[in-house]
Amino acid sequence: MNTLLNFHPFHVSTKANIFKNRYAIFFIAALFCALPLASESHISNQKHEGEIRAVSASFDGSAFFTAGDDGFLIKWTADGQGEHYQISDMSVKLCALSPDGKTIAAYETDGGLVNRVSLWDFDTLQRKYARRFADAVTSLSFSAKGTYVIVGTASVEGAIFLRASDGRVADVLKDSTGIISYAVTSASEKTLCTYSPVGFISYYNMTDGKLKRRLNCEANLSDIASFDGDMFFAGTKNDTVYAVSALSGKTAASVSARAPILLTSADDKNLYYIASSASRNYSLLMLENRGDKTFSSPLILKNFKSLPNGEAIRAGAKAGDEIALASSGGNIFRTTTFPDTAPLSLSPLTDDIYEKISDAASAEDGFYFLTRGALYASSYDTGTVDKLASNDAHTNMSVCEGGVILWSRGTKRAVEYFDFTENKTTRLFTPESGVQSVRAFGNIVLAMESNAVVRAYYRDTGKIEELYAGAGLQDALISGGTLYVAKSSATNPPSALLSIDMRTKEIVPLKIAADIVYALSASDGELYGIAVQSGEDEKTTNLFSYAPSASKATMLLKLNDEDTGAFTYFYDGNILTDIGSEKVYSYDLSRKKSKYYGRSASLPVKAVQNGERIAVLNRDGSISWYDTGKTEVLADWYLTKDGTWYEF
Template sequence: MKKALVSILLISASVCSISAQSHISTQAHQEAVSAIATVSDSAGLEKSYFSAGKDGFLVKWTDDNQGEHYQISDLEIKLVAVAPGGDEIAVYETDGGLVNRISVWNWNTLSRKFARRFSDSITSLSYSEKGTYLIVGTATVDGAVFIRAANGTVVNKLSDNTGIVSMIQTSATEKTAVMYSPAGNLSYYNLLTGKTKQRFSVEQGLEQPVMFSNSLFLAGVRDNIIYIIHALTGKTIATVKCENPILLNEKNPQNLHYLSNDGKGTYVLNMIENVNNNSVSTPKILKTLKGPRGNAAIVCGTKNGAEIMLGSKSGALFKTTAFAETEAVALSAITENTYDKILDMAPVGEDFYFLTRNAVFKSSYDTGMVDRKGDNPGQTQLITYGNKLILWSKGTREPVQLFDYSVPETTTLFTPKSTLQSVRLFGNTIIEMESNSVVHRFDMDTRQLEEVYTGAGLQDAVIGGDGKLYVAKSYATNPRSSLLCVDITTRETVPMNLGGNVAFALNVYENNIYGVSVQADEDAKSTIVFKYNPVTKMKSTILRLRDEDPEAFTYLHFPILYTNIGKDNVRSCNLAQNKNFMFKRSASIPVKVCQNANRVVILNKDGSISWYNTDLSQVLADWYLTRDGQWFEF
């Protein structure tokens, strides 16, 4: 029988609890809102919501429309479930392929309680009525997995396999569970014996399945038709044709509320009522709403009493009510987009350059001044080159450019033949990699571009202290080594005995190569930050993570090596003193770090920056650049 569950993650949850902070603002999600859930406190009085997005952020919205923002993942959050009491929230994170992870968070401490990986996609996520279990529906024959919410252990609650299920709900006593399968089954299980109590054949392939009227009815959508099924007989008792319906989630709803959308910005709020526990009413139109359309259209929503919260493709959130109104109501977003996202940064003397979509800025923590140096010609990365900048765009075929802001003037250095993977500067030489297969050298003096190595599975390339080229690659491609030494003049290639399945994120200081290596097999996985001496062939481990982290970066400002191994935080490793500590992270996940003589600055995934002293873990300040070119500080 195929196993859905793979393993429990070995990253310590305590790391998050002691080194994280959230931000309070009305800022929208940077990508589409994927789920909204109502928070139910013990008294049932709190009207707050969690929204989750493709940007990996969770936001808790309160009555005053202020959101507490915290990014828990660099992946899309697809499903959420709030535990009874509202202090814990479970999320499904996925890359849409190999990574399918359930994690549970204590929102009061911003700490991850536990996490589990699954080998297949997750189809449903819910807490049992009392919060004893977190129930995960998986796309396998095993189907539902019961996890004890207190400690993350898997509990064998069912002796019968459920198959793929997309809705799971327990009774108030947690003695019974009802599950809907897209295969066309509505099944009831005895959670005391683990046996199937009853199974009905019902409509197949229903999406957005929800139950209402004390779980007497099941509703779901297929091909723009809402099907209403009597949950005690399995019979379809009503069908409603509807344009782009969105069924609104609600805790123990008596009636079914849903939105229809004509695709042109007009939404209709409808209600279907229970009639004598045997049938339902025809839809009642409560109000017409004028709202966003196209790439900003409403995609999800939830209802809490008379209040409704809606999320859109653009990341905006809206509030309205379920009260009937005769006049059309304009939907107004409770969120804003006030920040200009920083794409990249680089040190220059006592200051730093910052690149946004439209401009290049120069600034520092100590002055707080924003010096606009010129327009950005559409690039996403920058490198300091004396008093000029090299601009390029990863993942594109855009030309690599030299930007002289004193003129200002932008000139093309060279145009890649295939997709740019990396551009590294070593003195007057650029080492450029394209499409994981070719490395070029560009001389800034002669402006000549030449190919120096071709292969497969290439990850990174640097010039070592000996003037030779060191190429990080996959071990699986020829030659069988994760690190190669290439004589740029003769093109002689020598495999290095580094080990590991793949190496990347290289840095150089004198005769040593620093970087990241991943080793993975059926028995174990690990990610290592290493030091390697090509002369002595000696390799030493600086940090080790018992998991795969193929996106880890390193940044060397000797004797300090910075890395985000583990993704959530940046670590500072003093190579001279053999000491390391972890910087307290911002509300967003770190993606890059830079240092000058006095300050460390971390670029976060949401485009903000966090300032630090070089020897202290505490954040000095979190800064966002506003759209009018000013710093906003948290």
């Protein structure tokens, strides 16, 4: 069995100024023959998909970094272009730039069980390390010299210090900080100052680890920032902006502001923020620091008209006079602190410049690609795009004899069939609950609904039959006339893999070491899938094969972590999988060896193959092309709004 080690190859960033035409020559063959596998960033003004959660400014003001629900980290420069690289398949809630600007820390979370802090070198696109935490992360910052990454958690243990160089936990404090939402060190890194939502400002001696001083202050402040050389804290609560003395804990100013977003930084003497109005217009305001521990009334520097499409400003950052604002719709706006009396329109730097591909499948002569509005056929070797049918916003497809089944994961929308010969779409059936998967096996269309029931739709008669009902179901397929169901072993019967006789409905629990099995595929009577085990001390994820004739499971690839979202795809004696979520692996069943393909700017979600060509569908809706004889990306293609390919 192969084990996937935490090995990070040397990465090369391929940076293009604009999208290139499909026929542009992109790779320099000699270069990529000489170098190990490369990861690529993409440079464009494409917006985030979904809400932006964090904005960080470089210390020299030359760039802003944004992160959001799509897992992308984007570096925006003065020319309005963004260098895109997806660092996570989860939402990135916080990010912090190191003092030297060379590394960036990110907090990734699924909003529940997974809370992870990772450190990235954005120049090389290398992840230096990642560390999981049992509790939610409440603050993320670097110490003044960049020695530590300081992680505040929703735990009574409080702040955890990671050595920025290697991610090891450093024993800096003897006295616990408790739950904090902000941490900053002195320039010498001898003193730590923290804010606790309980209503404390605390100072710690980082030399002996002891608490030096604790001040009472305004409690439950959010969006904490320090300014005026860390002499003041700023925070928000109940549509109010607060300025609090870091030396006394006393509130120096509090002003009403509707949905305020703080923009001020440590180098600012004054406090800057954005506030909205009932009509969704915005104002850039400043509280002037008078230098005598008091502040002026709010000074309006600029007024902005409401954002297009009902978007709202969710985050922002300031560097010098430059300000970057981020919206709920994934757009980036830039402005300055220079006053202006006329109402201004905030025009996004970003755009939605391509059509997202939601699913991909192998075709007879190439591949099928599904977008919200159409089903297309295309191939890497021709580069042509043929629209086969309109699509009424279905998100998924399954190829079957004579056509394609169109369906929408997680919904009760009718499952439809597009007939290639008759060039028309007909309704097959309507799920009773949210459908998880739809797969075709000859005359049978197999549907799994709501992790609870597997049904068969018979295309020749239109009959629907319930084949199995239970709890914790993950996947199902038919192989050799037998139904196989992947599930959680915590539900009855207590096995993660079942075989069910299609005629008698006899259920046989199969022996496999797993808490959960999912992502099934099959060929020549063999089953393949993903098995997850989650013990107290160890979490593992395995690509496995199962031989029904021998009643034997074999673990093929092992990941020393938990991955509940991988795929498997069988083709010509090889299994493709993205176990670990970062790249696509190919496991050769005859040679019992694996290899991996270099990743694109976005993370993979599915792979399909036809002959020597592999098409990988990425999370951002792009397609990465590979040749089975090579491991680097041949090209990354994005489908434009008018149905043509553009290539990075």
